[in-house]
Amino acid sequence: xxxxxxxxxxxxxxxxxxxxxxxxxxxxxxxxxxxxxxxxxxxxxxxxxxxxxxxxxxxxxxxxxxxxxxxxxxxxxxxxxxxxxxxxxxxxxxxxxxxxxxxxxxxxxxxxxxxxxxxxxxxxxxxxxxxxxxxxxxxxxxxxxxxxxxxxxxxxxxxxxxxxxxxxxxxxxxxxxxxxxxxxxxxxxxxxxxxxxxxxxxxxxxxxxxxxxxxxxxxxxxxxxxxxxxxxxxxxxxxxxxxxxxxxxxxxxxxxxxxxxxxxxxxxxxxxxxxxxxxxxxxxxxxxxxxxxxxxxxxxxxxxxxxxxxxxxxxxxxxxxxxxxxxxxxxxxxxxxxxxxxxxxxxxx
Numbered sequence: 001x002x003x004x005x006x007x008x009x010x011x012x013x014x015x016x017x018x019x020x021x022x023x024x025x026x027x028x029x030x031x032x033x034x035x036x037x038x039x040x041x042x043x044x045x046x047x048x049x050x051x052x053x054x055x056x057x058x059x060x061x062x063x064x065x066x067x068x069x070x071x072x073x074x075x076x077x078x079x080x081x082x083x084x085x086x087x088x089x090x091x092x093x094x095x096x097x098x099x100x101x102x103x104x105x106x107x108x109x110x111x112x113x114x115x116x117x118x119x120x121x122x123x124x125x126x127x128x129x130x131x132x133x134x135x136x137x138x139x140x141x142x143x144x145x146x147x148x149x150x151x152x153x154x155x156x157x158x159x160x161x162x163x164x165x166x167x168x169x170x171x172x173x174x175x176x177x178x179x180x181x182x183x184x185x186x187x188x189x190x191x192x193x194x195x196x197x198x199x200x201x202x203x204x205x206x207x208x209x210x211x212x213x214x215x216x217x218x219x220x221x222x223x224x225x226x227x228x229x230x231x232x233x234x235x236x237x238x239x240x241x242x243x244x245x246x247x248x249x250x251x252x253x254x255x256x257x258x259x260x261x262x263x264x265x266x267x268x269x270x271x272x273x274x275x276x277x278x279x280x281x282x283x284x285x286x287x288x289x290x291x292x293x294x295x296x297x298x299x300x301x302x303x304x305x306x307x308x309x310x311x312x313x314x315x316x317x318x319x320x321x322x323x324x325x326x327x328x329x330x331x332x333x334x335x336x337x338x339x340x341x342x343x344x345x346x347x348x349x
Contacts, residue, residue: 067120079229101229
C-alpha cells in the first residue's frame, strides 16, 4: 500500500518517476513546438495557454471553493488594461507591470467576494455577471484607457530581448503558464486549499471546525481574479490591441464552460478543457472555411435562417457542449480520463 507518512508529501511536485518522465516529455515537446510549427499554430498555442491560466484560476473558485463566477471577463479586462497602462503611463517594465495588474484584479476580486458572504447560487451568479458587464462599460468611458477606441500594446522588451513575434512571446508565456499551474496545484494541497474544499462541501461544518468563511471566500475570489488579471495582461500582448467590446459576457461564459467541460474540482481537467475549447473557439470564428462542415452550415443558413446568424454559431456550439457534459458526464474530460484509467487497470476483468 502506498501510504503517506508526511503532510509535505501532498505538495510534492513529483510524486513518482512516471510523472517525472511524462513532465519531461511535455516540456521537451513544448520547447520544440515553435521551431516545427507554423506561426499561426504558435499563436493558437499562446491563446490556449492564456485560457489555461484563467480557467485554472477560475477552477480554484468554482471547482474547489464552490463559489460561482460569471464575471471573469471583468478581471480579465482589468489585467489587460492595467498592464498596458502601467507600462505606458507609469513606465513599469513588463515583468513588473504584469503581476501588479494581477494584484489590482485581485483587489477587485476581494471586493466582489464580500457579497459572496451573503449570496449563493443564481444570486451570486447574477452579481458577478453584473460586475463583468459594468467593468467593461466603465473602462469604455475613461480617457486614460482609450475609451471606446481601445489601446495598443507597447513594444515589449525584457532586458536586451526584443519580443516581436508570436514565437518570441511563446517563450515568455509558456513558462508563466507552467509556473501558475504548479502554484495552483500546490495551493490546493495546502491548508488554504483544504479550507476551500471544506467550504465547498459544507460551509457550516467548516465554520464550526474553525474555518474563517469571510477570509477564505474573499481569498478565493482574490486568487482567482489574480489569475484572470495575469491572463488578461498576457492576452493584450497576444492581440497587440484591446477594446472594451472584447471583454463581453460571452467571454465569461466561455471561461466557465471551459472549466466545466474540463472537470471542476480537478487540476488537469480545466487545462484540457481550456485547450480543447480554446482551439474550438478559434476554429468556429472561421466556421465557413472549415471543409465540408462550413459549406453545410452555409447551405443550412441560406435555406432556413439568415447568414448573419452564422456569427452566433459559437454560442450554440458552446451551449450544446455544456448541456451534453452536464447530462452525460458531469466530471467532464477529467471524468472520462478517470473511467478510462480504471478500465485499463482492471483489464481484462
